[in-house]
Every structure is written in structure tokens, then in C-alpha cells.
Amino acid sequence: xxxxxxxxxxxxxxxxxxxxxxxxxxxxxxxxxxxxxxxxxxxxxxxxxxxxxxxxxxxxxxxxxxxxxxxxxxxxxxxxxxxxxxxxxxxxxxxxxxxxxxxxxxxxxxxxxxxxxxxxxxxxxxxxxxxxxxxxxxxxxxxxxxxxxxxxxxxxxxxxxxxxxxxxxxxxxxxxxxxxxxxxx
Numbered sequence: 001x002x003x004x005x006x007x008x009x010x011x012x013x014x015x016x017x018x019x020x021x022x023x024x025x026x027x028x029x030x031x032x033x034x035x036x037x038x039x040x041x042x043x044x045x046x047x048x049x050x051x052x053x054x055x056x057x058x059x060x061x062x063x064x065x066x067x068x069x070x071x072x073x074x075x076x077x078x079x080x081x082x083x084x085x086x087x088x089x090x091x092x093x094x095x096x097x098x099x100x101x102x103x104x105x106x107x108x109x110x111x112x113x114x115x116x117x118x119x120x121x122x123x124x125x126x127x128x129x130x131x132x133x134x135x136x137x138x139x140x141x142x143x144x145x146x147x148x149x150x151x152x153x154x155x156x157x158x159x160x161x162x163x164x165x166x167x168x169x170x171x172x173x174x175x176x177x178x179x180x181x182x183x184x185x
Contacts, residue, residue, distance in 0.1 A: 023107045027139055028048050031147050031181035041151035043136065048147075055102075055109070064098075066111055072100040076119070087127065093119040096130075096132035108140040131155070145179040 020171040027048045034039035040046075047058040066072050066110040075097050084093045115134045120128045138150040 023104060024164070025026070025107050025109070025141060027055065027109070027141070027147060030184040032178050032184055034146070034182050040177065040181065040182070041149040041177075045184075048180065055111075064100075066102050068109070069103055070101070072098075072102075074098050087120050087122065089122055091119075091121050093117055093131075097102050108138050111137045111139070113137070131179060141164070145183065147178045147183070 028050045029048045030045065031042075032045045033043070039124045043061075045057045045059070049056040049058070050068075053068055055068060056063055076095050077136050078096075079094055082090075082094060085092065094117065096116045096118050098113060100111055100113045102109060102111040104110070115133050115135075117133060118128070119131055134154040136152045140148050142148050148158065
């Protein structure tokens with residue numbers, strides 16, 4: 001079902017008229033969130049490095065490189081330190097595969113990320129399961145040269161027979177929907 005959502009998001013991206021030629025927009029630089037409240041769409045601070053064909057996003061959790069106007073696919077191994085923990089007492093989740101598609105809509109870069117996750121929730125049934133999440137990022141520069149990032153997420157419902165509650169569901173997507181960043185000098 002979520003794969004259909006990714007396909008639909010890509011159809012919307014294509015139907016809005018993205019161009020294969022990137023506009024004269026460069027997001028390169030170190031950026032700091034200017035809003036208070038929720039975690040920024042890219043965290044509190046982020047470093048972006050753009051070439052004519054890629055955009056690399058570096059934050060506290062690592063780096064991701066996206067192919068501009070194309071697809072990026074990456075597979076991640078299971079973290080041995082996580083899997084070695086007792087599955088009856090330890091909750092964990094990790095990304096197994098991420099597929100990203102990007103394109104330009106005017107001066108806005110749209111990146112659609114679809115990731116497959118493996119999770120373990122002790123006391124739940126099923127305890128171990130797979131989930132799919134789709135996130136869309138829209139990056140642009142405002143008239144003051146600030147980086148504006150809009151983020152939407154579509155997450156699979158958790159296949160659990162336990163009371164998860166809204167607080168835990170919110171923990172899976174703690175990011176602001178729209179964030180503004182200023183370039184550090």
C-alpha cells in the first residue's frame with residue numbers, strides 16, 4: 001500500500017512539471033534552525049553539499065547523498081549490536097532499505113524517500129515486524145536566502161496488538177512540517 005503512495009507521490013511530482021535541468025539554486029552551506037518548538041525537518045543544524053548531480057545532507061545522525069533528478073537506492077545491514085540484544089526485553093528499529101527519488105519543481109527541490117524498516121517491540125504481537133515509511137522533503141530558498149524545508153510523512157500503521165498510544169506514535173515522527181534555517185557564517 002505504501003509503495004502505491006510512493007508511486008502516487010512521484011506521479012504528483014512529475015505532473016507538477018519538474019525539470020531535468022536544475023535551476024540556479026545552490027543549497028550548499030551549514031544551516032541552523034531559526035524556529036523554536038519541534039525538531040526541525042532536518043534537525044537543529046545541518047550541512048548541505050550540492051554538486052550539479054547530488055545533494056549530501058549531513059546531520060548528527062550521519063549523512064545521506066541523493067541523486068538530483070533521479071533515483072538513489074541504499075541497503076543497510078542489520079546493526080549487530082542491536083540484534084544481539086535480548087528481543088524479549090529490548091525495543092529496536094532500523095532501516096533496511098531506502099529508495100529516494102528527486103526532481104525540481106521550479107526553484108524547489110522535491111525528494112521522496114521510501115524506507116523499509118525492521119522493528120522489535122517486546123510484549124507486542126507480533127513482536128518483530130517490517131514497516132514502510134514514506135517522507136517527502138521540499139527544499140527551497142526564501143527571499144531572504146533562508147533555507148525552507150517542508151516535510152510530510154506517511155507511515156504504515158503499526159501491526160501491533162498492544163496499546164501504543166498517541167505519544168508513542170508521535171515519537172515516530174517528531175519533526176516539524178515546515179522549518180526555516182539560516183546559513184551560518
